[in-house]
Amino acid sequence: MSDTQWTVLGERVLDENRHIRLSTADIRLPDGVEFTQYVARMPRCAMTLVLNDSREVLLMYRHRWIIDQWVWELPGGYVDHAEDVASAASREVEEETGWRPRTMQHLVTYQPAIGTLDQPQEVYLARGADLTDTRPDINEAEAIRWVPLDEAVQMIDRGEIIGAATVVGVYRALTLP
Template sequence: MSDTQWKILGEHTVDENRHIQLKTVDIELPDGVRFTQYVARMPRCAMTLVLNDSREVLLMRRHRFIIDKWVWEVPGGYVDGAEDIALAAAREVEEETGWRPCSMEHLVTYQPAIGSLDQPQEIYLARGAELTSTAPDINEAEEVRWFTLQEAMRMIDQGEIIGAATVVGVYRALSLT
């Protein structure tokens, strides 16, 4: 295995706000070829796959304007600064669905598009949740429902679930005994 790495020759910020930092990065490959790569850096995200005692998963139906499609997803969002990641994941569940997780357990960490996007994504598993008196945020979810893991698998196959965090979370949950 080679330890040869790509060389970063320089970086230039194209645009930046609290949700994203877009840069161009000048790169030199081990064979001397040079090129410029766009790189997006975004804050850490925390999502939660909530499972009840019947092994049903809590999903939210929402419109994603970027792809102009209605999809089902697990709740989640940005981690605020130095906020504890598990607490952020639990907070997002309650804000977006009106359910409060009973427990939080780290399930998996991944990078969704490692070739051009730096955004660590943490998926937590909540075993059980209690319905609160807090109504879900209308800007977050059109509908909140429980689905069996088998129904969620069918929804992945039919393109109703397409977000990476939800797909990864559902498949990971299927491997749990």
């Protein structure tokens, strides 16, 4: 490992609200080159891969207007400021799908785009879920479906699943007993 580091000469906030902090940072590289980098910092997110006894995963079909595309995703969302991450992940499953996870186990933590974005993403594994009386929010999903894990992999190949959390979660689930 190298002891050589990039040096942050300063950072200027351009915009900030509860969803994002956008800034520019002036950076000096080890060789002396300096440049300005945009930096986005966003709150921690928690998603849940709910897996039933038939090795089916609970997915939501939703429109993502930023890319103007319909995709399948794991349920999840922002973690409230002082909220326990596993509790947030479980809460999001129930709010978005109407299913209550039976168990919650941390599966993986990752950063989706560490060159520009700081947004910790945590994926949890729930083994089994019970249908509740909670009606899923119409603004969250067009459809909710249990999908065989092998089919979810094929959906990634076909571009029907493209969100990083869902891709990471599905591939990680392939290694589970």
